[in-house]
Amino acid sequence: PPYNLSPPPFPLLLDFPYTLQYFFQFFFHTQRSVSSLSPPPSSVRKQVTAPFLSLSLSLTMAIPLLFFLFLSSLSSIPLSQSKLTLDYYAKTCPKFEQIIQETVTAKQLSNPTTAAGTLRLFFHDCMVEGCDASVLISSNSFNKAERDDDINESLPGDAFDLIIRAKTALELTCPGIVSCADILALSTRNLVKMVGGPYYKVRLGRKDGFESHDSAVEKNIARANTSMNVIIDMFKSKGFTVQEMVALTGGGHTIGFSHCKEFSSRLFNHSKTSQYDRGLNPKFAEALRKVCSNYLKDHAMSVFNDVMTPNKFDNMYFQNLFRGLGILATDNELITHPATRPISELFAKDQNAFFQAFAHSMEKLSVLGVKTGRKGEVRHRCDAFNSIKT
Known part of the structure; x- marks a missing residue:
C-alpha cells in the first residue's frame, strides 16, 4: 500500500523516534520508486538510456546524502534533550502529574507567594549548570552548595518546602523513580498556570545532577545592579x-x-x-x-x-x-x-x-543543560546526593 508521507508534527527534531521513523519511511519509499523505474520501449531505448541511467543514479546517490544531512541536523540537538518525553512516567509512575498538581495546589492556597518563589528557584537552578536540581542541595562540611551563595540567599523557603513535599509524596507512591529536577520543572509550570500565566509543555526524564558548588553561581546569575x-x-x-x-x-x-x-x-x-x-x-x-x-x-x-x-x-x-x-x-x-x-x-x-x-x-x-542516563541520578532526597560529594 502507498506510504502516508504527510508532513510530520513540528518541531521534528524534538521527537527523535518519530523523526527517524519518518525518515526511513521516506527512504524506503524512494528506494522502491527508483527500483521500479523501467526504461522506455526498445524502439527509443537507445536515445533515452543515458538520461534514464543518469536519473536513476542521481536518485540513488542522493539518498545517502539525504541521510547524512538528516544526521547532521540532529547533531545540533543535544542527545540529552532528545531523551526527554512528555509521557516519561506514564508506566513507571502514572500518578506523577496528579500528585504534583495536588501538592502545588495545596501549597499555593496556603502560601500565595509559592508560585513566584518556585519560578525563581527553577530559573536559578537552570541557569547554573542546567536544570538538574543542583540548587536544592544543602551544603556540608566538604562543600558549600549553590543555595548558600549570597545571590541565592533570598530564594524563598516555601519553594524548597514545596519540592520536599512533592518528593515525599512521590516516594511513597513510586519510590526511586521521579527525579527532583522533573518535580521542580513540572511544579513551576503548574504554578505559573495557576496564577494566570500561559501553559507550556514540559518534557520529562531529567536526572538530578552530581555537582553543586557556590562558585558556579556568580557567573551565571545576574545581580540587581548588573548592567x-x-x-x-x-x-x-x-x-x-x-x-x-x-x-x-x-x-x-x-x-x-x-x-x-x-x-x-x-x-x-x-x-x-x-x-x-x-x-x-x-x-x-x-x-x-x-x-x-x-x-x-x-x-x-x-x-x-x-x-x-x-x-x-x-x-x-x-x-x-x-x-x-x-x-x-x-x-x-x-x-x-x-x-x-x-x-x-x-x-x-x-x-x-x-x-x-x-x-x-x-x-x-526547561531543557537547558539537562542530565540524562548515567550523567545524573534520581536522588532519594532532593537536598542531598545519594553519596557524599566533596
Whole structure:
C-alpha cells in the first residue's frame, strides 16, 4: 500500500523516534520508486538510456546524502534533550502529574507567594549548570552548595518546602523513580498556570545532577545592579535571544518580589543631587524609602516587583516600568537600553505577545543543560546526593 508521507508534527527534531521513523519511511519509499523505474520501449531505448541511467543514479546517490544531512541536523540537538518525553512516567509512575498538581495546589492556597518563589528557584537552578536540581542541595562540611551563595540567599523557603513535599509524596507512591529536577520543572509550570500565566509543555526524564558548588553561581546569575549589556551576554552564552531574556525577566518579576537590600542603592544616598534614583516615580520612591527604612536590620523586608497585581501573572509589570514603578536597577534598564526598550514596549501593549514569548522561552529554559542516563541520578532526597560529594 502507498506510504502516508504527510508532513510530520513540528518541531521534528524534538521527537527523535518519530523523526527517524519518518525518515526511513521516506527512504524506503524512494528506494522502491527508483527500483521500479523501467526504461522506455526498445524502439527509443537507445536515445533515452543515458538520461534514464543518469536519473536513476542521481536518485540513488542522493539518498545517502539525504541521510547524512538528516544526521547532521540532529547533531545540533543535544542527545540529552532528545531523551526527554512528555509521557516519561506514564508506566513507571502514572500518578506523577496528579500528585504534583495536588501538592502545588495545596501549597499555593496556603502560601500565595509559592508560585513566584518556585519560578525563581527553577530559573536559578537552570541557569547554573542546567536544570538538574543542583540548587536544592544543602551544603556540608566538604562543600558549600549553590543555595548558600549570597545571590541565592533570598530564594524563598516555601519553594524548597514545596519540592520536599512533592518528593515525599512521590516516594511513597513510586519510590526511586521521579527525579527532583522533573518535580521542580513540572511544579513551576503548574504554578505559573495557576496564577494566570500561559501553559507550556514540559518534557520529562531529567536526572538530578552530581555537582553543586557556590562558585558556579556568580557567573551565571545576574545581580540587581548588573548592567544590561552583561545580562544580554550572559543569556546569549546560553543560547537565548534578547527577546527571550526580556520575556523570562518579565515572567519572574510579574509575580516576584525583591528584598530591600537589592535596590537600597536606588533609595538612599543615590547621588550628590538626589537621595533616590530619578528613574523612580517620586511618590513611589518615597513609599519605598519608608517601607525599607529598616532594611539594614530587617534583612527579610521585601517588596513585590509588580505593585499593581502582585499575585497575578500578567503584563502589568511591563506597564509599570513606563510609570517609574520598576524597583530594581535592571528593571529600569529594560526601558532605557536600546536593545530591550522596544521589546518592553511591545509586551506592555500586548499581553498575548508576552505570554507567547514567555511560554516559548520557558520550554527552551526547561531543557537547558539537562542530565540524562548515567550523567545524573534520581536522588532519594532532593537536598542531598545519594553519596557524599566533596
